[in-house]
Every structure is written in structure tokens, then in C-alpha cells.
Amino acid sequence: MTTTRSVGILATRSVRTIRRLPSAFFPALAMPIFNMVVFAGTFFAVTKIPNFPTDRSINWYMPLGIMMGAAFGGVGLGFTTIRDIETGFYDRLRMSPTSRLSLIIGPLTGTLIRILMMTTLVIVIGIALGARFTGGVLGVLCLYASALGIATMGAGWGLGLAFKFKDMRGAAIMQLSIFLVMFLSSAQVPLDVMTGWLHTVARVNPATNILRLARVGLVNESNADYLSWNAVWGGLVAVVVMSALSLGFALRNLQKLSD
Amino acid sequence: MNNTSNTAPIVAENLSRHFGDVKAVDGINLTVNQGEIFGFLGPNGAGKSTVVRILTTLLGPTGGTARVAGFDVVKQADQVRRNIGVALQEAAIDPLMSGYELLELQAVLYGIAANKMKQRANELLERVGLTAAADRRVSTYSGGMRRRLDLALSLIHQPAVLFLDEPTTGLDPMSRLTLWEEVRRLNREGTTVMLTTQYLEEADQLADRIAIIDHGHIVREGKPSDLKRSVGDPTLLINVSREQNDQAKVVLAAFGDMRPTAEGTLGVGLKGGAERVAEVVRALDEAKILVEHLELNQPSLDDVFADATGYRLEGADSAPQVD
Numbered sequence: 001m002t003t004t005r006s007v008g009i010l011a012t013r014s015v016r017t018i019r020r021l022p023s024a025f026f027p028a029l030a031m032p033i034f035n036m037v038v039f040a041g042t043f044f045a046v047t048k049i050p051n052f053p054t055d056r057s058i059n060w061y062m063p064l065g066i067m068m069g070a071a072f073g074g075v076g077l078g079f080t081t082i083r084d085i086e087t088g089f090y091d092r093l094r095m096s097p098t099s100r101l102s103l104i105i106g107p108l109t110g111t112l113i114r115i116l117m118m119t120t121l122v123i124v125i126g127i128a129l130g131a132r133f134t135g136g137v138l139g140v141l142c143l144y145a146s147a148l149g150i151a152t153m154g155a156g157w158g159l160g161l162a163f164k165f166k167d168m169r170g171a172a173i174m175q176l177s178i179f180l181v182m183f184l185s186s187a188q189v190p191l192d193v194m195t196g197w198l199h200t201v202a203r204v205n206p207a208t209n210i211l212r213l214a215r216v217g218l219v220n221e222s223n224a225d226y227l228s229w230n231a232v233w234g235g236l237v238a239v240v241v242m243s244a245l246s247l248g249f250a251l252r253n254l255q256k257l258s259d
Numbered sequence: 260m261n262n263t264s265n266t267a268p269i270v271a272e273n274l275s276r277h278f279g280d281v282k283a284v285d286g287i288n289l290t291v292n293q294g295e296i297f298g299f300l301g302p303n304g305a306g307k308s309t310v311v312r313i314l315t316t317l318l319g320p321t322g323g324t325a326r327v328a329g330f331d332v333v334k335q336a337d338q339v340r341r342n343i344g345v346a347l348q349e350a351a352i353d354p355l356m357s358g359y360e361l362l363e364l365q366a367v368l369y370g371i372a373a374n375k376m377k378q379r380a381n382e383l384l385e386r387v388g389l390t391a392a393a394d395r396r397v398s399t400y401s402g403g404m405r406r407r408l409d410l411a412l413s414l415i416h417q418p419a420v421l422f423l424d425e426p427t428t429g430l431d432p433m434s435r436l437t438l439w440e441e442v443r444r445l446n447r448e449g450t451t452v453m454l455t456t457q458y459l460e461e462a463d464q465l466a467d468r469i470a471i472i473d474h475g476h477i478v479r480e481g482k483p484s485d486l487k488r489s490v491g492d493p494t495l496l497i498n499v500s501r502e503q504n505d506q507a508k509v510v511l512a513a514f515g516d517m518r519p520t521a522e523g524t525l526g527v528g529l530k531g532g533a534e535r536v537a538e539v540v541r542a543l544d545e546a547k548i549l550v551e552h553l554e555l556n557q558p559s560l561d562d563v564f565a566d567a568t569g570y571r572l573e574g575a576d577s578a579p580q581v582d
Contacts, residue, residue: 002367002370005367005370005373006367006368008367009363009364009367009368010364013353013356013360013364016355016356016360017355020355020396021355084353087349087351087353088347088348088349088351089351089352089353091317091347091351092347092351092365092412093368094316094317095315095316095317095340095343095345096340096365096368096369097337097338097340097341097368097369097370098368098369098370258316258317258318258319259319
């Protein structure tokens with residue numbers, strides 16, 4: 001009960017800053033929309049590639065915009081935690097007898113609420129710009145699951161780095177690692193059309209499976225990646241395993257803060 | 260919450276904290292008794308904040324042991340946290356939150372029941388004089404208001420032991436005075452207080468006992484009056500009429516060594532301290548010497564600090580003075 005209340009109040013604190021400091025939340029909303037619009041507009045010809053999974057570029061890039069927004073939104077928790085560490089506020093949290101897990105799950109919950117808001121907004125704008133969910137409600141749910149999953153991974157990673165470095169040195173690693181993970185995957189084109197080392201890296205990159213999960217409800221019904229257990233299980237496993245690993249990394253480094 | 264052990268609220272034995280080759284705290288022994296205000300005095304970098312961070316479970320020791328409220332700070336960190344209140348050096352407060360919201364957050368983190376939370380928060384806001392500002396964002400608070408809120412936050416769960424890490428640094432004299440009074444009131448109510456400060460006057464005014472830490476070692480420990488006495492006898496300054504000056508010197512010489520003073524004033528290092536002032540006055544009276552002015556100057560903690568460390572505490576003289 002105490003842990004649940006702690007999670008709730010820490011999540012509330014996180015969400016409250018949207019209203020108190022909207023200038024900090026605005027870029028987190030604008031960037032995914034910008035990415036979606038720019039990628040879909042610039043690379044519209046990508047759909048001409050033989051056997052491309054969809055004939056609408058917005059269907060391909062809307063999930064990418066959301067995934068990037070969710071990943072960066074997740075590591076953003078690392079940034080705010082660094083600020084809390086530097087101002088001493090995090091000491092106040094650590095000195096309280098609440099469980100260490102709630103110090104992670106509480107702010108994470110707040111972050112996921114922000115990601116839900118961002119995902120919903122991008123989907124609405126994407127649909128207005130021509131995106132179509134061929135997979136219906138299930139497809140929408142897969143997109144949300146992917147967004148929340150990659151945000152959780154990012155948050156765990158960001159928190160772990162924040163606890164490890166305790167200052168802005170961790171911030172550069174957070175950003176760089178998210179860029180690498182996102183772009184060394186099937187972010188721009190399907191795995192089938194990639195070659196050489198990039199194909200090898202993308203194939204083992206868990207982000208590829210998560211992006212595949214995000215897109216299963218947006219590709220053509222005739223495509224192999226269309227909603228099927230075969231198409232989603234890899235993404236679900238990647239979300240669960242990577243989230244568990246990143247949150248474990250965060251918890252371990254939180255416990256080591258007093259070392 | 261009450262102390263669950265018969266031991267003293269704070270006990271450190273051979274406590275050390277090394278950062279690589281740097282020995283921030285080097286084998287200190289410390290006991291703070293029930294109901295005491297214990298002053299921990301030292302310059303910046305002496306190790307006092309490191310000791311507080313260890314005792315409040317924020318930092319692990321690299322050697323020795325420490326028990327707070329009867330619990331081991333490493334093995335029973337959760338129980339320690341339930342029994343202590345802490346106001347750290349910089350009032351660590353989220354500027355985007357209001358005073359009331361911060362108290363609410365603190366109450367939940369300490370497991371205070373929802374139905375008691377509002378009452379407790381309002382009591383504390385009133386106690387520290389922030390009721391009117393409760394719903395304002397902390398970013399609009401003055402330094403003194405932040406410190407008072409920080410103190411209120413540290414008291415939300417009625418801790419048995421309170422740690423105050425340089426609570427008045429940067430405050431104006433009036434705010435310092437208010438905070439001192441609140442610390443005294445808390446202590447009268449039974450809270451054991453460990454206070455770190457670099458202000459000699461603050462330690463002198465508030466602390467029942469003090470320890471002076473320098474380069475990670477405790478170099479003096481005891482009651483302020485005992486420590487000052489250990490440095491030497493207090494100086495009794497007396498003004499008499501010019502005609503009776505020589506006669507007064509003879510009388511005063513029986514009570515200690517004469518000391519250099521400003522012209523027109525006689526000074527004697529009074530052996531036995533304040534208790535002998537009445538005796539001196541009686542002796543002067545019996546010799547028919549009319550005393551115009553009498554003043555007893557005790558050795559200061561600055562003298563104690565200098566005696567213990569070989570140097571004077573930087574800025575000790577420039578700390579804001581409070582009468």
C-alpha cells in the first residue's frame with residue numbers, strides 16, 4: 001500500500017511538471033510529429049521498393065516518429081533525475097524509507113503517461129495526414145505497446161546512467177546510445193532490403209523487432225509482417241527482456257549510489 | 260517515532276570514509292546522547308558533511324560502524340530512515356512544487372496515513388510560519404522560507420533524531436534567529452539534534468556538546484564551556500577610578516595573572532572562572548575600591564578551534580552576528 005502510494009505521488013510529481021513547465025514538454029511532442037512529417041515527405045519514394053510492406057510512407061514513418069519520441073522521452077527521465085541529483089532533491093527521496101523500487105517505478109509511471117499523450121497526439125495527426133491502421137484496434141494496441149516498451153527501456157537506461165555518473169556526463173551517453181539503437185535498426189527500410197554489416201547489426205538489434213511490432217497494424221494485409229503471432233512475438237520478447245534488463249540496471253545503480 | 264534501543268541515538272565507532280587516497284573521514288568515534296543538541300563544527304572540507312551523509316544512509320562507510328536510533332546505518336538502513344529527519348546543506352526542494360505539495364510528497368514517502376496527512380502538513384506549515392505561502396511555488400520563497408520548509412519536511416514523521424547540515428548558511432540574522440529558536444523548541448520537545456555548522460557562534464548558542472572535526476579527525480569534543488575553559492582562564496576586565504588603580508592591581512593579583520588590556524582597564528586571568536567573580540567583587544569592596552565596570556570575557560570557541568587545529572576558522576569572525 002505504501003509502495004503504491006509512493007509510486008502514485010512520484011508519478012503525479014512527474015506529470016504535474018507538464019502543466020508547470022510546458023516549455024519542457026513541448027519539444028517532446030513536437031519532435032515525433034516533425035520526424036513523422038519530414039521522413040514521410042522526404043522519403044515517400046521508399047514505398048516504390050519492390051515488396052515494400054506498405055504503399056503509404058506515413059504508415060511506415062509514423063511508428064518511427066513515435067518510437068523515437070518514446071525512446072528519447074524515456075531517457076529524458078535520466079535527464080530530470082540528474083537534475084534532481086545535482087540539486088540534492090534526490091537525496092531527499094533516498095533518505096525516505098519508501099522502497100527503492102518505488103523510486104524507479106513512480107517516475108517511470110509519470111514518464112509513461114507522457115508517452116501515452118505523445119503517442120495519441122502523433123497517431124491523431126498521422127491519421128489526419130493519411131495514415132491507415134490496416135490492423136484495426138489490435139494494430140493500434142501493438143503500436144502503444146511498442147511505444148511504452150521502448151520508453152521503459154530508455155527510462156531504465158537513462159536512470160541507470162544518471163545514478164552511475166550523477167551528473168551531465170551521463171546525458172551524452174544517453175542521447176548517443178538512443179540514436180545508435182534507433183538508426184542501426186529497420187528504422188528507415190525493412191530488414192530485407194538492408195545489406196552488409198548494417199543488415200547484421202539491425203538483425204540482432206532488439207529495436208528492429210520492436211519497430212516490427214509497432215508497424216504490424218500499419219502494413220499491407222498481404223505482407224508477411226501483417227498482424228500475426230509470428231510478426232509480434234519477437235517484439236514482445238524484446239520489450240519484456242530489454243525493459244527488465246534496463247530497469248535492473250537502474251535499480252542496481254540506485255543501490256550503488258551510496259557506495 | 261521513538262528510539263527502539265537503549266543505546267545512545269547516535270554512536271559511531273572508528274568510522275571512516277575514504278575516496279581513493281583521500282581520507283575524508285578517518286576513524287572517528289562519536290556518541291550523541293538522548294535529548295542533546297550536538298554541534299559538529301569544522302571548516303569546509305573537514306569531513307562533517309561526509310559524516311552526516313553516512314549517518315543518514317546516503318553514503319556507505321569504508322570502515323567502522325555507526326548506529327542511529329539503535330539501528331546499523333548499513334545493515335538496517337530502512338529502520339534508520341524511519342527514525343531520522345534530515346535537512347541537508349542546500350535546502351533540496353523542487354522549485355516547481357508548492358510547500359504543501361512537498362509536505363504531501365514527504366508524508367506519503369514516510370507512510371503517513373492519508374487521513375492524517377493533511378492535518379500534519381497544516382500543523383507543520385503553521386509551526387514554521389508558512390501557512391499563507393503553502394500553495395505558492397517554492398521558487399517564489401526566500402532563502403529563509405526555504406530553510407523553514409526544509410525543516411518542516413524533515414519533521415513530517417516526528418523523527419527521534421534530527422540532522423541539520425549547516426541549516427543557517429546564507430541566511431540573514433533574523434532568519435537565523437528564527438531557525439535557532441525552532442531548533443531549541445524541537446529539542447525541548449525531546450528531539451535529539453545533530454547540527455553541523457561552520458559558525459562558531461551557532462555552535463556556542465545551540466549545542467549542549469560539540470565536536471570539532473578537522474581533516475577527517477575529531478580533534479576536540481565536549482561541552483562548549485569545558486572546551487573554552489580548557490584553553491585557559493577567562494579574563495576579568497575591571498574599571499576603577501585612576502586613583503585606586505594601583506590598589507586594585509594588588510587585590511586582583513591574588514586571583515590570577517594580570518593581562519594586557521586597553522588603557523584605563525585592568526585585566527586578570529581569573530583562575531577558577533566565573534564562579535570566583537563574586538569573590539573578586541567582595542575583595543575589592545573590602546578594600547574600599549569602587550568598581551565602575553566589570554566584565555568577564557570567556558575564551559571563545561574560536562580560541563578552542565585555533566588551539567585544536569593550529570589555525571583559525573576561516574570566516575568565523577564574518578559570520579552574521581545575532582544577539
